[in-house]
Amino acid sequence: MPYLPVEPPPFFRRGPSPLARLAFFGFISIALLFVDTRYHYLEGLRHVAATILYPLQRAAQMPGEALGWVGSYFVSLRDLSDDNATLKRQSVEHAAAAQSFAATQEENVRLRALLDVRTRYGTGAKAVEVLYTGRDPFAQKLFVDKGTDAEIRAGEAVIDADGVVGQVTRVYPYMSEVTLVTDKDHAVPVQVQRSGVRSVLYGSGAGRPPELRFMAPSADIQVGDVLVTSGLDGTYPPGLAVARVATLERDTGQIFARITCAPLAGVDRSEHLLVVGRQAAAMPRPEEPTAQDPARKMGKSKRRGGANP
Amino acid sequence: MMVLPSIGQLSTAGSDEILQPVRPWFIVATLLAALAANLLPLTGVALALRPDFIALVLLYWCIQEPRYVGVGVAWTVGLLMDVGDATLFGQHALAYAFLAYSAEYFRRRVLRFPLWQQAAQVAVLLALCAGIVLLVRVVGGAPLPRWTYAVPPLVGALLWPAVTMLLQWPQRPQRSAVEL
Numbered sequence: 001m002p003y004l005p006v007e008p009p010p011f012f013r014r015g016p017s018p019l020a021r022l023a024f025f026g027f028i029s030i031a032l033l034f035v036d037t038r039y040h041y042l043e044g045l046r047h048v049a050a051t052i053l054y055p056l057q058r059a060a061q062m063p064g065e066a067l068g069w070v071g072s073y074f075v076s077l078r079d080l081s082d083d084n085a086t087l088k089r090q091s092v093e094h095a096a097a098a099q100s101f102a103a104t105q106e107e108n109v110r111l112r113a114l115l116d117v118r119t120r121y122g123t124g125a126k127a128v129e130v131l132y133t134g135r136d137p138f139a140q141k142l143f144v145d146k147g148t149d150a151e152i153r154a155g156e157a158v159i160d161a162d163g164v165v166g167q168v169t170r171v172y173p174y175m176s177e178v179t180l181v182t183d184k185d186h187a188v189p190v191q192v193q194r195s196g197v198r199s200v201l202y203g204s205g206a207g208r209p210p211e212l213r214f215m216a217p218s219a220d221i222q223v224g225d226v227l228v229t230s231g232l233d234g235t236y237p238p239g240l241a242v243a244r245v246a247t248l249e250r251d252t253g254q255i256f257a258r259i260t261c262a263p264l265a266g267v268d269r270s271e272h273l274l275v276v277g278r279q280a281a282a283m284p285r286p287e288e289p290t291a292q293d294p295a296r297k298m299g300k301s302k303r304r305g306g307a308n309p
Numbered sequence: 310m311m312v313l314p315s316i317g318q319l320s321t322a323g324s325d326e327i328l329q330p331v332r333p334w335f336i337v338a339t340l341l342a343a344l345a346a347n348l349l350p351l352t353g354v355a356l357a358l359r360p361d362f363i364a365l366v367l368l369y370w371c372i373q374e375p376r377y378v379g380v381g382v383a384w385t386v387g388l389l390m391d392v393g394d395a396t397l398f399g400q401h402a403l404a405y406a407f408l409a410y411s412a413e414y415f416r417r418r419v420l421r422f423p424l425w426q427q428a429a430q431v432a433v434l435l436a437l438c439a440g441i442v443l444l445v446r447v448v449g450g451a452p453l454p455r456w457t458y459a460v461p462p463l464v465g466a467l468l469w470p471a472v473t474m475l476l477q478w479p480q481r482p483q484r485s486a487v488e489l
Contacts, residue, residue: 018379018380018409018410018413018414019410021379021380021381021406021410022380022406022407022409022410025380025381025384025402025403025406026403026406026407028384028399028402029384029387029399029400029402029403029406030399030403031399032398032399032402033397033398033399033400033403033445033449035398036397036398036399037397037449042398045398046392046398049388049389049391049392050392050393052389053344053348053389053392053393056341056344056345056348056393057345057348057393059345060345060346060348060349060350061350063349064349064350130350131350132348132349132350132351133350133351133356134394134395134396135347135356135359135394136394136395136396137454137455137457137458138396138446138451138452138454139395139396139451141395143395170395177395184451184452205452206454206455207455
């Protein structure tokens with residue numbers, strides 16, 4: 001019986017149809033999205049892909065860096081001498097403060113020892129440079145050029161010369177991801193420098209100013225007040241400048257005042273940043289009432305109907 | 310001698326010329342270059358205008374060379390982009406896979422038109438791609454972005470003729486100077 005080949009020649013073989021492929025890859029994507037949102041199992045895969053991407057990211061840096069070098073080569077002698085004069089004047093202006101600094105610091109150390117307060121800053125701050133800003137319009141993120149190689153850890157605060165920029169949220173082998181204070185899901189515990197009122201500064205996403213929420217209309221706060229980190233969260237060291245109050249609406253008909261702020265740091269401009277270590281140790285939890293105070297405990301458990309034996 | 314096409318013949322390869330076969334390494338190189346372009350450190354207005362270069366280049370190859378670049382390649386590149394952007398895993402992958410499929414579906418129609426009219430159709434495809442990303446994010450609880458979100462697909466469509474001519478350049482038949 002003669003046998004006729006029924007299979008098409010190799011040229012016509014193209015594998016599954018595009019629709020089938022779309023269905024397959026679409027399903028995997030949706031599964032990945034779900035797993036990444038809910039379970040955070042994929043950090044390992046992310047690290048592998050980030051390492052593959054790293055050479056490309058450096059390559060993308062090159063045109064900008066080359067322009068910078070060429071630019072700096074052509075800086076005129078006059079600019080340099082002007083700069084030099086300004087810097088000399090500044091150093092004289094700062095001399096007084098610098099000389100009293102050592103004395104102040106020594107005094108501070110003694111006072112702190114008296115108060116038995118632990119050192120607030122973790123050891124060492126690391127200078128980093130911005131690689132690129134994330135293009136995702138839904139999140140405010142940027143990427144810096146050091147990662148686990150420089151012992152940067154997730155959760156550390158990132159500042160520039162003027163104030164807090166954000167917080168390290170993910171660390172790769174040679175780079176890390178910083179979430180800015182303007183990101184929608186970002187909150188910084190702050191304190192008004194002038195009056196000491198504590199609050200939390202919430203980011204509002206791209207192009208919208210950060211807000212202080214849940215502040216009573218009568219709170220002691222004014223336009224122009226500087227907000228500094230309060231350090232209550234154990235993430236941001238206390239006393240770093242964060243933002244300035246920009247607008248203030250006290251509507252007595254509302255429960256809360258509407259307060260928007262402008263970040264002090266060059267959140268979308270700075271190129272050189274500093275990663276500040278975490279606070280050395282988290283604040284101790286307030287002590288639970290113990291058996292040392294039997295009368296109070298008895299009273300409490302009675303009031304709670306014996307729910308707390 | 311290689312010659313850039315003049316504006317008069319602003320179209321994909323016409324009936325008078327037959328393109329040389331594409332080299333696979335050239336496709337890989339252009340995709341890597343597009344990835345690098347997407348990771349450029351831009352700020353301000355440039356950031357708002359920056360088109361999605363990967364979507365553009367993928368679209369070009371899906372339309373011109375569907376045998377080499379299809380849904381699978383687009384999906385893989387999308388995963389890399391997800392990492393580069395620190396977005397959710399699978400977000401760009403899904404969008405690019407869909408883009409590759411729609412390119413495959415519409416490619417014969419798109420190729421019939423001159424470049425400027427192709428650009429209009431490309432704008433729709435790029436907007437579709439951006440729309441999928443938007444959908445994923447909004448389902449994930451993000452707020453709606455500002456109107457500037459619609460700008461990059463339009464910029465991408467305006468770049469379409471330039472991208473086509475650039476990527477087709479190595480494949481154009483070589484002509485002698487006498488012929489011109």
